[in-house]
Amino acid sequence: MALRFTLRQLEYFVAVGEEGSIAQASERVNVSSPSISAAISQLEDEFGLPLFVRKHAHGLSLTQAGRQFLDQARQVLAQAEALNRLAGDISGNVQGPLNIGCLVTFAQMILPALRRRFVADYPDVQVRQFELNQMGIIEALRRAEIDVALSYDLAIPPDLEFLPLRRLPPYAMVHEGHPLAGRGSVTVEELKDDPMILLDLPLSSDYFLEFFEASGRKPKIAERTRDMAVMRSLVANGFGYAIANIRPYSDLSPDGRKLCFIPLAGPVRQMELGLVLPRGARSVLTVNAFAEHARKMVTEWGYPGHPIDPGT
Structure with a gap:
């Protein structure tokens, strides 16, 4: 008997598994809590396994089966994203999801303006942003939870690449x-x-x-x-x-x-502001498009004292 579940249900499951709370997962994926609860229940019914232990005062915790399913669900979602990007590369269109990380200290000053112009130029890209500290950025890139990040040249490990954009004294x-x-x-x-x-x-x-x-x-x-x-x-x-x-x-x-x-x-x-990404990631059309977009905008940014103009 074929299993019947959707990628969207897997996305909700992964969000709850990582956040440990339906309410926090709801904020993360911008979907109502009842919708996420329903998706989890449907997955448990379909698989015939409890994926979470419900704790009234402490949210949800993964069962042993849930932990195994979480790892596999992440892989399925990553493969689905890779297929979407492959289609974009073949067609020559910049499209599909793009998860952008940004160092929390300057996310509010740079990332929204960069996003605004980028999504205007590439309306078929679905952008999600994540504000993280430097260690969080490195870990999220290694786990493929984000595709690229704006940060400083702080302890960049050899398995990641740093593309400098401008020096900040x-x-x-x-x-x-x-x-x-x-x-x-x-x-x-x-x-x-x-x-x-x-x-x-x-x-x-x-x-x-x-x-x-x-x-x-x-x-x-x-x-x-x-x-x-x-x-x-x-x-x-x-x-x-x-x-x-x-x-x-x-x-x-x-x-x-x-x-x-x-x-x-x-x-x-001096600190170097730039992009951190996995080695070889610029071969992905969407990632490369954002890298070039960020290079152009940050180069034109009149630091200090002048904001990035997101355009209209």
Whole structure:
């Protein structure tokens, strides 16, 4: 007897399996929770196996059979996506799904504008975006959960490729009343005694701290946060300075207070903004189209202080 299930049902199953919650899976795939619950029930009926253990207070967890089915379902979805891309390559049309990752620190400043122009130029591509830290990007690329990512040249492993787009020098961020606010540049030595607000993300924090290690100094870390917006508000309210590379369009913090941006002088490594992707991925028509699109737009981007124009 042939099994009757759809790729859409498998997509919902994988989402629930990875999120551990129907509600979170619903947000991820943008489908109502009842629809996802129905799809899971239909799969369990079709296979004749329980795929999840329902825990009222703790969501769902995969059964032993569910874990095995999850691995196979991922492969089926990957093969289906490969077939769709093959059809596009043969026909010469840029089409099909494209999963784009982006470093969480600058996703809000770059990715939506890049997407807007890309989907306008290639309306047959279905784009999904994922905001991740650097380790999350590397893992998602290796698991084929994303096809390409915008990030920095931070600890790129040899099985992945990095395509540089532009250099971003580091800068210190201070509130407008800070004694250094009017300076044209500042050194790590001049910052060392002030409290620091550290953007504490995997690999990113190591990059910021290496400035101080090179000078034989240790920063006075007063606060740690994983959120760029929170970091900017803490700085604007006088809790310390911060170091970053990506410059926001506005010089105001999220709560409307003035920020000052001062180039960091001395022997400091600039960050390279670019694309991270599996080796050979540019042979895929859709991935290559996005890579060329990103190269063109980021090259034209008037950093700092000028936003990417997404067009109309």
